[in-house]
Amino acid sequence: MHDHHEHNELQDAVERLKQSGVRITPQRFAVLEFLVNAKSHPTADEIYKALEGKFPNMSVATVYNNLRVFREIGLVKELTYGDASSRFDYATSKHYHVICESCGKIVDFHYPTLDEVESLAEKVTGFSISHHRMEIYGICPDCKVTH
Amino acid sequence: MHDHHEHNELQDAVERLKQSGVRITPQRFAVLEFLVNAKSHPTADEIYKALEGKFPNMSVATVYNNLRVFREIGLVKELTYGDASSRFDYATSKHYHVICESCGKIVDFHYPTLDEVESLAEKVTGFSISHHRMEIYGICPDCKVTH
DNA sequence: TAAACTAATTATAAGGATTATAAAGTAATA
DNA sequence: TATTACTTTATAATCCTTATAATTAGTTTA
Incomplete structure (x- = not known):
């Protein structure tokens, strides 16, 4: 279960997406939800694997596409550390x-x-x-x- | 021509390599020299291409190998920016x-x-x-x- | 100096992360 | 409903970097 705070963050994020003219598809929502609730800073592949159960046919490209959309809107920050995978951080407050x-x-x-x-x-x-x-x-x- | 300052830096760097038990090969020296004199922060590929004339048979792996050696010794800093190529900075003063x-x-x-x-x-x-x-x-x- | 040893280079292949592409599907709009 | 634009999927391609094995070259010892 998610607490009230997270629930609002998710709602707010969905609102920001809608206002940017971005459709809320099930896959897109799931990626966003995972990021908002994530305590860690997951890689694209970790997100992909975490959602495999819910979306067995989802492509890894979909994860990357949506992460790019979120990043362009400013919902998510991409953390890059050289040759290892990027990590993605739901941008709440500056830290x-x-x-x-x-x-x-x-x-x-x-x-x-x-x-x-x-x-x-x-x-x-x-x-x-x-x-x-x-x-x-x-x-x-x-x-x-x-x- | 290199000015006095750069000349000393190159000499010092060679000394540090020798003291670490690293052989000074022509290719290795050329990569080091290029970095010390570089005003920019070149990628491995830029170094490789810059030395193509002098060493037509040099492998790109050699460039990477030597950059790793320099980095391990602390002579060079690797700057990583996500999926783009790393850039390499001869570590003079902290900046x-x-x-x-x-x-x-x-x-x-x-x-x-x-x-x-x-x-x-x-x-x-x-x-x-x-x-x-x-x-x-x-x-x-x-x-x-x-x- | 010659022989033996170790390190470095080369050429190539392989790896992993990310993006590009095209086809199919889905939502929005007129 | 027809049209349009967006999204997903599946796959291939790309790019940077590292691994591998064979060859070469430098270093040390006798």
Whole structure:
């Protein structure tokens, strides 16, 4: 069961999709629902596998297509880490990610957004800055114990 | 011609390789030299193509192999941006990167390293933090004019 | 220096993630 | 209902990167 908060997030997300003229298909809804309720930051393949039971004929391209739609609208953020698969994060509030270098676990980390960095970069480089990304790497408590 | 500063950097890099027990082959030296003198942040393929003239038989695997060696020693940083190719940055001083969302240009940006962020993340998450990465995105002056 | 050993390079194949394509299906609109 | 546009599916293709095996080249030891 989902709590009230998540329920509203899902409804809000559906509304934003509708307002953007995007159809709410069963597959699309399922991908969105999975992301909103996900505590982790799943890969496209993880989403695909999780929905296999419900949609045995769903194509992996459908997952990617919908993730792209969500990303373009700004509902979802794509986290890219080199050659490994991208991970997808339902964009609730602005936060950063702390990543375990041993097991790959990703933990949300709230920190005041670094506006100062952006404005300085704008001054120094002449770019029109739109956003930044930051990730913090280390070893998580579980892995510290294990090793 | 390279200026005095670059010359020393190349020498220093070769020294560090030797001290790590890494052989200095012609191909390896050429990749290293290209990186040290590169003003940009080349991809593996760009390095490969740039050295085609000097080493017509060089394999692209050699470029990747050497980049991995350099990275493991800490001479070079690998910049990963999702599904596009990695870019490689000869690690001189610590700095961040400002990336143009239109043309892909990467500009170095010096900013005091965000120690505060790391220490707070350590406190909040319980991770042992080793490092962080940050990139700033926007539109470069050239692309602003063009469009 | 010659022989033996180890590392590096080459050429090629294979892998994995993502995207492109075309056909079929489904929803929206007139 | 007919038309249109969007979406899904199935499959192939693409691109970046790594693995493999054979060859070459550098290093060390006798």
